[in-house]
């Protein structure tokens with residue numbers, strides 16, 4: 001099914017690329033980072049603040065929104081764009097990762113994932129078809145297919161499990177493609193295969209043959225070494241269509257982002273900047289600040305003197321530390337605004353460096369900062 005989504009690559013530097021992703025609700029310059037708006041909001045941060053920080057597209061979690069308030073409610077408000085304060089592009093996940101993470105409360109078979117709702121204890125079934133239907137009601141610009149994420153392991157049984165999960169994900173992807181009804185919503189396929197490079201490449205070829213609007217790398221960030229992940233992403237990208245956007249799901253730290261951009265990734269999402277902010281961990285050019293540490297008690301400097309965000313323009317490390325210590329929600333919000341701006345600015349710098357042919361130098365600078 002052809003959709004309203006288009007993707008044009010504007011510049012390249014090695015395998016890194018700058019592109020324009022045109023969705024039904026606006027353009028996204030890639031590589032781009034999507035702040036995570038689990039329930040349709042980035043916790044404590046307004047749409048105006050997100051725009052000011054440079055956000056272009058947000059990610060919402062289908063499972064959580066289907067639980068509360070329900071996709072029917074959001075459909076009644078003309079989807080996420082009408083229901084929330086964010087009128088720009090939205091991407092939704094399939095909900096599969098959340099339901100299969102409900103330890104001991106979900107069961108997976110060929111039909112889909114049966115799970116016990118954490119909200120009301122009722123048994124529900126998420127299938128490739130219903131995952132698409134829910135996302136169509138949410139009205140996101142980009143929807144994700146339901147996939148089976150199987151952790152890697154060293155033994156043969158884990159290897160057989162990985163293959164079986166990849167094969168099922170492929171069958172589910174075919175069902176997802178057939179379930180689509182809305183031409184204005186793009187759908188991305190997801191590559192699985194754990195840390196088995198040959199399996200991931202074969203799976204990517206199978207998924208790509210189904211002709212999705214874009215492709216995601218799933219099942220990574222689950223304990224593999226960053227260098228191994230970078231190799232897996234690069235070797236899989238080599239068999240994905242070069243003209244389609246590529247999305248690395250749920251990753252990561254700044255160094256992980258520049259490594260993945262170097263391998264040709266176009267889209268990212270991650271909870272790290274906002275989750276770390278709520279714990280008083282701030283990203284800066286010179287590494288991370290743990291603002292709860294006592295030596296920031298009298299520190300009158302802004303969180304990051306190099307930063308152009310609203311928080312750094314007005315507030316000191318000492319004040320942020322104080323707000324976080326007394327659990328005023330303003331502390332988490334100001335810290336979130338800063339960390340999001342740090343990530344979004346990093347992506348702006350990456351795009352400029354790719355256009356200038358100097359991405360390798362930026363990558364080395366980011367990797368040199370002690371940000372773990």
Ligand SMILES: [Zn+2]
Pocket residue numbers: 303304307308309310311312313337338339341
């Ligand atoms: Zn800042």
